[in-house]
Amino acid sequence: MGFGFKIKYTKYIGFIEKLRNNMPEKKKKLSIIVFSGDFDKLTAVFTLATGAAAVDYEVNLFFTYWGFNAIKRKKGHAFTGKGLLAGIFNFLMGGFNNLPLSRMNFGGISPKLMTGMMKRRNVATLSQLLEAAKELRVNFYACEMSMAILGIKLEELITPVREVIGVAKFLKLSEGGETLFI
């Protein structure tokens, strides 16, 4: 009986310790589903992500569909991905260096003009924000389904992308925090 009691007691102490250890460490959390591949919307994504990480939030970015244009290793129009169609599609979509503005893109001139304005006004550019996100250890995840459609492998994505995940894992990661769809 004494032995049984000891086991129960130890379990109980373990539980209390766990609670005590977990409580103060529980971080605030921001998770963003990065759907858009637009220059301005991605600027919003990375502004929120870096701002939140800077005030100690855990930040999870889940890249899907057009959002992949921000994380492909090839930054211009390049034939990437498995298969002819995927190659053509990726070529047409382009990458980080030719993200369009969601309004008034004017054939890709506007994002360049806007980057110039950001520099002149001392506002962080999209690439500076991306670098800051890496430094602040924002978590980058790639959508498994989008990768299958586009025929892209993990090696074809920039290094901060740490894992290819699906909806179930994303829900688990974002649980208990704020979630945005951009």
Add this chain to the structure above:
Amino acid sequence: MSDYVLDITLEHCPMTFVKTKLQLSRMKAGETLDILLTEGEVLENLPESAAEQGYQVLSVSHVNGNIHKVVIRK
């Protein structure tokens, strides 16, 4: 005199907070940081946010014009 000085008077959101966070992450516990910043959003929110994250805000003082100094201990 603090161990480090960070001038974010020319920065805007979110880099004001990002640069502060990165500077603090490079410092050892107990070291102090002088942050020079301008009036407005950053002055209103940065000291409070630093305190919330467990840093010690030692002082907030006016330097000149619209520039203020916040001293933080890690």
